[in-house]
Amino acid sequence: MNLIRPSRRHLLRAGVAGLATLSLGGCKILDSLGDPSDPTRAIVGKADRLTMAAQRLLQGRDALAPEYTRADIVQQMRPNGSTDPQTGAYLKLKPGGFADYQLKVGGLVASPGSFSLADLKGMPQRSQITRHDCVEGWSVIAEWTGPQLSTVIEKVRPKAEARYAVFHCYDSMGNTLSGPQYYYESLDMIAAMHPQTLLAHSLNGALLPVENGAPLRLRVATQLGYKSAKYLRAIDFVESFADLDGGKGGYWEDLGYDWYAGS
Numbered sequence: 001m002n003l004i005r006p007s008r009r010h011l012l013r014a015g016v017a018g019l020a021t022l023s024l025g026g027c028k029i030l031d032s033l034g035d036p037s038d039p040t041r042a043i044v045g046k047a048d049r050l051t052m053a054a055q056r057l058l059q060g061r062d063a064l065a066p067e068y069t070r071a072d073i074v075q076q077m078r079p080n081g082s083t084d085p086q087t088g089a090y091l092k093l094k095p096g097g098f099a100d101y102q103l104k105v106g107g108l109v110a111s112p113g114s115f116s117l118a119d120l121k122g123m124p125q126r127s128q129i130t131r132h133d134c135v136e137g138w139s140v141i142a143e144w145t146g147p148q149l150s151t152v153i154e155k156v157r158p159k160a161e162a163r164y165a166v167f168h169c170y171d172s173m174g175n176t177l178s179g180p181q182y183y184y185e186s187l188d189m190i191a192a193m194h195p196q197t198l199l200a201h202s203l204n205g206a207l208l209p210v211e212n213g214a215p216l217r218l219r220v221a222t223q224l225g226y227k228s229a230k231y232l233r234a235i236d237f238v239e240s241f242a243d244l245d246g247g248k249g250g251y252w253e254d255l256g257y258d259w260y261a262g263s
């Protein structure tokens, strides 16, 4: 703690005070997970009270999200946002059961690559049962399986200038003057390399249904639901996302949500 400068110490104290007064008031939690007043469970709104720096200092940058058991999976993953993309490229892939799917990974990397589902399934796999918290005030526990994003990152080898991974999706959220508004998200390298950040192809032991992001979605166990981009098309490593769409690093961020959605 003696590394913390006074300004940050002040910030931290404010953060801890915020934590102590958190509650889940107004939130509908679908899963019954014990005592809702336990501050480690209170997620909605926490990102507003703690800055990313303070939270990472408090928890450690590799702090793990809680993992659960199969007995804690009490319902299906509730689909939200896009549930049936209608863009041309997606509709071309879907009838063949996504057999021709390729995840393109490029940008500021030494070795750009394209990965089929077989490639991704051939990498070391991780299954984790974690809670998904949507800012709308609901949570669901589900089991996600796929390679860690870090495995793919090690293959493409981002250059030193790469600061963010940007995730481009197949689904359009509507149209703008310059064309479809595709869903997108971004993570910094710490979150991208986190052991619980997965490229998930399976949900609760079965292939990912279309409504939950088939054939591949990002699963960020340590942050709120909107960071877990579904229908992944490409991952691009960039130095800055300021010139991308609304410039805030994600579809919902452009509409005002926090970029760092630590939970």
Ligand SMILES: Nc1nc2c(c(=O)[nH]1)N[C@H]1C(S)=C(S)[C@@H](COP(=O)(O)O)O[C@H]1N2
Binding pocket: 077, 078, 079, 080, 081, 082, 133, 134, 135, 169, 170, 171, 183, 211, 212, 213, 225, 226, 227, 228, 229, 230, 231
């Ligand atoms: N491509 C894409 N990813 C997305 C969304 C979306 O609309 N499009 N919605 C986000 C939000 S707000 C949530 S809560 C989760 C919902 O995931 P689910 O449909 O599997 O429950 O996906 C996130 N990722």
Ligand SMILES: [Mo]
Binding pocket: 080, 133, 134, 135, 136, 225, 226
């Ligand atoms: Mo959400």
